[in-house]
Amino acid sequence: MESRSGTRSEDGWLILSTETHFANAHLKVVDVEMRTPANPKPRSWTIVHRKAAVVIAPMTRDGKLVLIRQERLPIREQIWEMPAGQIDDDVGGIADPGHSPPHPTIEAVALRELREETGWELAEDGQLIPLGHYFTSPGFTDERGYFFLARPVQAGTAGHAHDASESILDCRSFSPGELSRMIRENEIRDANTLSICARLIGGGYLTLAPNASP
Amino acid sequence: MESRSGTRSEDGWLILSTETHFANAHLKVVDVEMRTPANPKPRSWTIVHRKAAVVIAPMTRDGKLVLIRQERLPIREQIWEMPAGQIDDDVGGIADPGHSPPHPTIEAVALRELREETGWELAEDGQLIPLGHYFTSPGFTDERGYFFLARPVQAGTAGHAHDASESILDCRSFSPGELSRMIRENEIRDANTLSICARLIGGGYLTLAPNASP
Numbered sequence: 001m002e003s004r005s006g007t008r009s010e011d012g013w014l015i016l017s018t019e020t021h022f023a024n025a026h027l028k029v030v031d032v033e034m035r036t037p038a039n040p041k042p043r044s045w046t047i048v049h050r051k052a053a054v055v056i057a058p059m060t061r062d063g064k065l066v067l068i069r070q071e072r073l074p075i076r077e078q079i080w081e082m083p084a085g086q087i088d089d090d091v092g093g094i095a096d097p098g099h100s101p102p103h104p105t106i107e108a109v110a111l112r113e114l115r116e117e118t119g120w121e122l123a124e125d126g127q128l129i130p131l132g133h134y135f136t137s138p139g140f141t142d143e144r145g146y147f148f149l150a151r152p153v154q155a156g157t158a159g160h161a162h163d164a165s166e167s168i169l170d171c172r173s174f175s176p177g178e179l180s181r182m183i184r185e186n187e188i189r190d191a192n193t194l195s196i197c198a199r200l201i202g203g204g205y206l207t208l209a210p211n212a213s214p
Numbered sequence: 215m216e217s218r219s220g221t222r223s224e225d226g227w228l229i230l231s232t233e234t235h236f237a238n239a240h241l242k243v244v245d246v247e248m249r250t251p252a253n254p255k256p257r258s259w260t261i262v263h264r265k266a267a268v269v270i271a272p273m274t275r276d277g278k279l280v281l282i283r284q285e286r287l288p289i290r291e292q293i294w295e296m297p298a299g300q301i302d303d304d305v306g307g308i309a310d311p312g313h314s315p316p317h318p319t320i321e322a323v324a325l326r327e328l329r330e331e332t333g334w335e336l337a338e339d340g341q342l343i344p345l346g347h348y349f350t351s352p353g354f355t356d357e358r359g360y361f362f363l364a365r366p367v368q369a370g371t372a373g374h375a376h377d378a379s380e381s382i383l384d385c386r387s388f389s390p391g392e393l394s395r396m397i398r399e400n401e402i403r404d405a406n407t408l409s410i411c412a413r414l415i416g417g418g419y420l421t422l423a424p425n426a427s428p
Contacts (some may be wrong), residue, residue, distance in 0.1 A: 013290045022236040022243050026260050027234050027354060038285050040306055045287040046240050050354065050410055060414055071252050072352040073259040074352070077228045078251070079352070132400035134408055136284040136351040138293070140241060140264065145352055183416030186346035194348055195332055195408035201415060202397030203423050208415050 004146040012037030026050070049145035051142035055084040055192045057200055058120050058174050063095040065206075066118050067193070076204060080182065081193045084145065085113035092128045110148045118171050120153040127151055128141075136191050147196045149205055181210040225252030238368040240264070249265045265356035269298040269406045271414055272334050274387055277367040279420075280332050281407070283384035292383060294396065297360065299327035306342075324362045332385050334367040341365055345413045350405050361410045363419055394422040 014035040022029040028049040033042050058066040067080045087109050104109035107128055115121050122128060176183070182188045183197065200206035236243040238286040242263040247256050256353035272280040281294045321342055329335050336342060345361035371419050388396070396402045397411065 006352045025263065029241070031363060032287070034290075035285060036285050036287065036290075038381075040426065046238060047288045048241065048280065050351075061344075071250050071365040072349075073246070073248060073257065074261040074354060074356045075349050075358075076250075077352070079349075098255070109292045111379055124249050132403065134403045134405060135286075135356070136406050137264075138289045138291070140288055141351070141355075143286045143354075144289075167252075180416050183412055184418075188354050189346065189348045191348060191350045191405035191409050194411060195405050196424075198408040198410040198415070201412070202394050204398075208412075 016042055021046075024177075026028055026189045046140065048141040048143075050141055051086040051089060052133075052144045053084055053086045053192075054106060054113055055082055055139075055145045055147050055196050056110050056114045057082055057147070057149045057196050057206075058118060058153040059149060059151040059205075060154075061123070063176050064173035065151060065179060066120050066171065066173045067119050068168050071167045071169060072190075078172075078192055080188060081190045082196055083091060083113055083116065084192050085109065085118035106146055107148070110146070110150070114150055114153070115156060117168060119156045120171075121148050121156045123154045126153065129205075131196065131203060131205075134195050134199075136192075145195075147199050149200060151205075154177065176207060177209050183208070230256055232415050235260075236266040239364055254318050260354065262355040262357075264355055266302060266347075266358045266360065267298055267300045267406075268320060268327055269359045269361050269410050270324050270328045271361070271363045271410050271420075271421075272328055272332060272367040273297055273363060273365040275337070276367075277388035277392060280334050280367060280385065280387045282331050282382050285381045285383060286404075293404055294388075294402060295404045296410055297327055297331035298406050299323065299331065299359075320360055322365070326358070328364055328367070330343075331368060331382060332367075333370045334385075335370045337368045338364045340367065340394070343419075345410065345417060347404075348409050348413075358410075359406060361413050363414060365419075390421060391423050393420075397422070 016033040019031045020028060021031065030049065031044060032047055034044055050079050058102050069078055069080050071078050087106060110128060111122060129149040130205055133144050133146045133157055136143045136145065188194060197206065201208060230247040233245045235243060235245065244261050245258060246261055247258050249256055282297055283292055285292050300387065301320060301363060324342060325336060343363040345363055347358050347360045348358065350357045360374050411420065415422060
């Protein structure tokens with residue numbers, strides 16, 4: 001049990017105490033008592049801390065997106081999704097990057113995850129475009145994902161992707177029309193992929209054609 | 215510590231043992247050892263169980279979307295997002311609804327959360343359109359959200375929204391152009407809102423105008 005009193009973080013947020021219930025290499029469960037800007041009366045909340053992650057939308061020269069098919073144990077399903085990976089805590093400036101622009105090292109993690117998970121890589125004339133960040137489930141976890149568009153990407157020379165954990169089963173590129181259909185038909189159903197698609201569309205990098213593909 | 219051997223769930227997924235590390239009313243942390251369809255060799259994984267939720271996109275007769283501004287303790291931020299709420303475990307058929315269509319009772323939860331969180335309600339000629347489900351972070355949690363489009367909605371007669379937990383600070387409607395700008399500029403940054411927007415766009419219910427609004 002830990003207890004910190006009066007740890008002020010930013011405008012009006014005040015942590016009164018924290019109690020750790022469980023921690024391992026992947027997550028940490030804490031009960032936090034805090035004051036908030038809107039509620040001066042202390043409130044208690046159970047929070048799951050997780051490392052931040054990168055989520056990459058790899059776009060080919062002809063506008064397709066490269067997805068991986070991954071086996072996800074917590075939901076017991078195999079799903080098509082954008083490549084992604086966690087940022088190790090020893091990456092500088094990650095602990096609380098706030099609203100600042102992505103640290104260069106986060107971009108290195110994005111390029112590594114792209115290569116390792118898909119076997120594709122940024123073309124020599126390619127750009128890694130930061131698209132902000134998002135929170136996967138801000139009601140219970142501080143997990144945050146940094147979005148990147150990698151454009152254009154090309155198939156790597158090292159052959160097909162194969163990660164150490166053996167969770168990645170397949171990898172291929174999909175047209176915006178196919179992507180539309182997969183989103184509409186619930187085939188794409190993870191927050192990373194759906195959310196980066198919304199960011200790509202809002203930024204004018206992707207257009208989904210609602211009636212494309214049968 | 216629990217241990218169940220040979221609990222077969224569906225094609226090729228086999229739970230060999232589970233160990234509970236922490237549980238309260240909001241979440242449960244378990245270590246699971248399982249076989250998967252692609253990996254006959256047993257693997258261990260830490261999973262956070264959470265109740266399923268509903269996420270509602272309330273659309274007005276003139277095509278605006280009603281968002282709430284909510285104080286989120288785990289991320290220490292106030293953000294604009296779609297109304298949402300957890301589905302209590304005692305709602306029939308929720309424990310493992312799989313790919314079946316939403317249970318009628320889930321729709322009742324969606325209508326209740328819409329009313330309670332926004333103060334708006336489905337018009338008499340309105341429809342609650344199911345848009346499938348999604349997973350917030352399938353690498354570590356089974357948390358699942360059911361998407362609904364409520365169209366059209368109208369301001370309720372009971373006055374402004376105000377929930378028991380006092381986390382909701384504001385509520386108003388936004389045009390697709392405003393929504394585009396907020397998504398592009400990282401103002402909208404939670405998985406629920408970004409992901410339901412992708413589903414709305416893929417289904418042809420919403421068009422984001424990348425260059426609308428300054």
